[in-house]
Amino acid sequence: MKDPVRLFIVPTPIGNLEDITFRAVRILKEVDFILAEDTRTSGKLLQHYGIDKKVIAHHQFNEHRTVEAVTDRLRSGATGALISDAGTPAISDPGFLLVRACIQAGIVVECLPGPTALIPALVNSGIACDRFLFEGFLPHKKGRESRLAGLAEERRTMIFYESPHRVAKALARFAEVFGEERPACVSRELTKIHEENVRGTLKDLAIYFAGKAVKGEIVIVVAGKET
Numbered sequence: 001m002k003d004p005v006r007l008f009i010v011p012t013p014i015g016n017l018e019d020i021t022f023r024a025v026r027i028l029k030e031v032d033f034i035l036a037e038d039t040r041t042s043g044k045l046l047q048h049y050g051i052d053k054k055v056i057a058h059h060q061f062n063e064h065r066t067v068e069a070v071t072d073r074l075r076s077g078a079t080g081a082l083i084s085d086a087g088t089p090a091i092s093d094p095g096f097l098l099v100r101a102c103i104q105a106g107i108v109v110e111c112l113p114g115p116t117a118l119i120p121a122l123v124n125s126g127i128a129c130d131r132f133l134f135e136g137f138l139p140h141k142k143g144r145e146s147r148l149a150g151l152a153e154e155r156r157t158m159i160f161y162e163s164p165h166r167v168a169k170a171l172a173r174f175a176e177v178f179g180e181e182r183p184a185c186v187s188r189e190l191t192k193i194h195e196e197n198v199r200g201t202l203k204d205l206a207i208y209f210a211g212k213a214v215k216g217e218i219v220i221v222v223a224g225k226e227t
Contacts, residue, residue, distance in 0.1 A: 003108045004079075004108065005108045005109070005110045006074040006075075006079055006080065006102070006107045006109070007080050007082065007098070007099075007102050007107060007108070007109045008027050008031065008079070008082070008110055008111075008112065009082050009088070009089050009090070009095065009099065009109065010024050010082065010083050010089075010112050010114070011024065011083075011088040011089070011112060011113070011116065012042070012045055012083050012084065012085075012086060012087065012115065013045070013086065013115055014087050014115045014117050014190055014191055015086070015189065015190055015191035015192035017045060017048055019114075019115050019191055020045075020049075020114070020115075021113075021114060023112060024112055024114060025049050027081055028051045028053065028081055029049075030079070031053065031079045031080055032079050032080060033054045033055070033078065033080050033081075034046070034054070034080065034081045034082075034083060035056050035057075035058035035070065035080060035081070035082045035083070035098070036055050036056070036057065036058065037059045037083070037089075037093060037094055038057075038059065038085050039055050039056075039057050042055060042085065043055065045083075056070075058070070058082065058094060058098070060094050063094050067097055067101045070098060071098075071102055074102065074107050075105060075107060082095055082098060086117075086217070087114075087115050087116045087117055088111070088115065088116045091116055091118075091136075092136040117187075117190050117219050118134055118159050120190050121159065121185070121187040121197075121221055122157065122159055124185065124187055124190075124197045125157075125184075125197070125199065125221040126185065126199060127157050127183055127184075127185060127222075127223045128223065128224070129157060131156045131157065131224075132156050132157040132159060133151075133156045133157070134159045135147075135151070135158060135159060135160050136159075136160070136161050137160070137161045137162070138160060138162075138170075148174075149177070151177070152177055152225075153225055154224050154225060155225050155226075155227065156224045157221060157222070157223055157224050158221070158222045159220070159221050159222075160220040160221075160222070161219060162218045162219075163218065164215055164216060164217075164218055167186065167209050167218050167220070168206060168209040168212065170220065171184075171205045171206040171220070172206040172210075174202050174220070174222060175201075175202035175203050175206050178202060178222060180203035181201045181202075182201060182202045182223055182225075183200075183201060183222075183223040184199075184205055184220060184221060184222045184223065185199045185200075185220070186198045186205055186209065186218065186220050186221075187218070187220075187221070188214065188216040188217065188218050188219070189216035189217070190217070190219070194216070202222070
């Protein structure tokens with residue numbers, strides 16, 4: 001008989017609260033406890049769907065300390081769900097360490113399909129999406145330039161996450177490394193009321209966002225180098 005799932009990885013909406021599956025809501029109501037990146041942020045979603053469960057903070061600053069306690073609890077027979085502030089856990093968010101620890105301990109893990117910002121940004125961009133490379137957040141300082149240099153000849157479409165206050169600087173640097181005329185798209189506030197997808201060359205986008213006060217999560221899609 002197959003062992004029961006003890007840890008569910010549950011994607012949550014990246015903006016619009018309606019972007020959650022029926023199954024995700026059911027599982028969040030059925031598990032014994034929920035691990036959340038930010039209990040206050042997740043509390044709004046859980047309250048919206050009438051989910052009243054014990055919520056435990058599990059984020060990048062404490063996950064190394066809490067993994068053992070969580071796996072012990074799951075091994076004892078409890079069931080849990082891991083959620084992040086938005087999107088799929090472990091994708092540029094905490095989660096990998098716990099999933100790995102559970103697998104090593106023989107605990108059954110199951111990840112539900114669901115929201116992640118990179119896919120709608122890629123499709124919205126109008127840039128080739130048959131083959132792509134997800135880079136997530138580049139290092140802020142050490143290793144950033146070497147990473148960009150290694151991507152200079154990349155032929156696949158590239159996807160980056162960036163913080164609002166760094167987007168203009170990132171676009172300007174991308175233009176220097178990949179070429180000013182390289183097609184790109186900047187998506188922000190995906191699925192929200194003020195969603196914006198700005199398309200153009202890296203030069204055009206760098207000019208557009210220069211000195212502009214930007215809010216929300218940012219996804220930058222850059223075309224690969226032409227053959």
